[in-house]
Amino acid sequence: MINQVLAGLAVAVLLVLAGPSGLRAHEIRPAIADLVFAGDGTVRLDMSLILEAALAEIGAEHGDTDESPNAARYDDLRLLDETGLAAEFERFRPRFLQGVRLSADGTDIPLDVVGIELDPVGDTDFARLSRLQLSGPLPAGAQTVVYSFDPAFGPSVIRVPDAEGEYSYSAYLGDGSPSEPIPVEGGLTVSAGQVFWDYIGIGFTHIVPKGLDHILFVVGLFLLSPRLKPLLIQITSFTIAHSVTLALAMLGLISAPAAIVEPLIAASIVFIAVENLATNRLNPWRPFVVFGFGLLHGLGFAGVLTEIGLSPAHFVSGLIGFNVGVEVGQLAVVAACYALFGAWFSDKSWYRARVTMPMSLAIACVAVWWFAERTGLVA
Numbered sequence: 001m002i003n004q005v006l007a008g009l010a011v012a013v014l015l016v017l018a019g020p021s022g023l024r025a026h027e028i029r030p031a032i033a034d035l036v037f038a039g040d041g042t043v044r045l046d047m048s049l050i051l052e053a054a055l056a057e058i059g060a061e062h063g064d065t066d067e068s069p070n071a072a073r074y075d076d077l078r079l080l081d082e083t084g085l086a087a088e089f090e091r092f093r094p095r096f097l098q099g100v101r102l103s104a105d106g107t108d109i110p111l112d113v114v115g116i117e118l119d120p121v122g123d124t125d126f127a128r129l130s131r132l133q134l135s136g137p138l139p140a141g142a143q144t145v146v147y148s149f150d151p152a153f154g155p156s157v158i159r160v161p162d163a164e165g166e167y168s169y170s171a172y173l174g175d176g177s178p179s180e181p182i183p184v185e186g187g188l189t190v191s192a193g194q195v196f197w198d199y200i201g202i203g204f205t206h207i208v209p210k211g212l213d214h215i216l217f218v219v220g221l222f223l224l225s226p227r228l229k230p231l232l233i234q235i236t237s238f239t240i241a242h243s244v245t246l247a248l249a250m251l252g253l254i255s256a257p258a259a260i261v262e263p264l265i266a267a268s269i270v271f272i273a274v275e276n277l278a279t280n281r282l283n284p285w286r287p288f289v290v291f292g293f294g295l296l297h298g299l300g301f302a303g304v305l306t307e308i309g310l311s312p313a314h315f316v317s318g319l320i321g322f323n324v325g326v327e328v329g330q331l332a333v334v335a336a337c338y339a340l341f342g343a344w345f346s347d348k349s350w351y352r353a354r355v356t357m358p359m360s361l362a363i364a365c366v367a368v369w370w371f372a373e374r375t376g377l378v379a
Contacts, residue, residue: 028053028062028210029127030155030172032307033100035147037184043102043109043138043145051085051118051130052077053154054099055092060151060174064212078128082118085130089116099150100134104142104184111136144181151176157308158182167311172202195314196321203325206304208332213265213370214297216363218333220272221290223356223363225282226342235330237287241294242301243323249302250310250319261299263374268293269367276360280352301326 031049038044056074058065065074077088089096093113102109115133149156151174158179160169171179207214221234248254271289301322310318345351372378
């Protein structure tokens with residue numbers, strides 16, 4: 001069996017190396033905006049974002065920059081040094097300020113960019129985060145402020161830090177919808193139920209359509225044995241595991257850098273796909289292996305919630321809602337697999353040769369390439 005696994009992995013590696021570079025994935029991360037009431041008559045937005053994606057107007061409807069017709073523009077911008085990127089932003093500044101809006105009690109607040117911090121080019125396999133500071137006058141007597149971000153620049157997260165640095169309010173704005181009216185004083189009261197439903201949506205969209213690596217992992221589980229009982233055992237094992245590490249990471253009890261977690265997630269997909277190639281039966285130890293991989297994926301999920309800044313007041317409801325959304329997303333993937341080919345072909349004698357084998361090989365190829373990208377083995 002080991003020889004079969006190694007042989008399958010070798011074939012996957014060779015196919016990837018011989019294949020096109022179009023498999024490069026550049027995930028779109030939301031712009032993170034912290035709303036700060038300075039107490040001096042001004043309001044400030046401290047933003048962290050992939051500036052190149054905003055300049056290229058990679059819209060929020062895309063989960064990957066390569067899906068956008070502006071992908072070439074984005075790739076060119078990523079190669080610029082700090083001076084070149086700053087010059088491009090200066091040309092784009094009026095358009096950017098049109099798309100980042102604050103309004104106080106229905107009146108627009110004129111914003112200007114008062115600070116910009118750009119990182120060096122670095123490793124172009126990874127997105128470069130830039131930091132912008134926008135500021136504007138807060139009208140006297142203003143009660144609430146509403147934030148919006150043009151979806152042509154991508155998705156956004158608005159957060160309101162308190163004096164202790166915790167977030168009294170955070171919301172994911174994926175479609176350009178404005179935020180809730182945010183009180184200038186006293187914070188924003190959001191019910192636990194509303195947070196729960198909001199985070200179900202965040203968890204679901206992190207799987208479908210944005211979580212291609214998680215989608216391929218679940219498809220890999222389905223391919224070996226599309227029968228309901230063993231599939232549910234594996235999915236349940238995966239769910240329990242990623243829920244544990246997600247909770248522990250959000251509580252600050254464990255942590256791991258993305259530079260380690262992301263390659264290991266890709267490696268877990270390779271393992272599942274290659275095992276599908278090497279055996280035609282579900283081994284009794286596979287749920288335990290899936291459990292181990294679920295621990296890794298949970299750390300990946302934690303990165304999403306860390307970016308958004310889950311409010312301590314609604315930590316439990318937000319965490320549960322996100323997990324529910326992830327599970328609904330995974331079940332949607334399973335349902336799609338069953339509807340597309342499981343229900344029709346899984347009992348056919350040729351199912352393994354014509355469905356399991358080619359699809360598992362394709363998944364292995366993609367995941368090997370991701371592993372090579374995330375570890376810097378390929379440029």
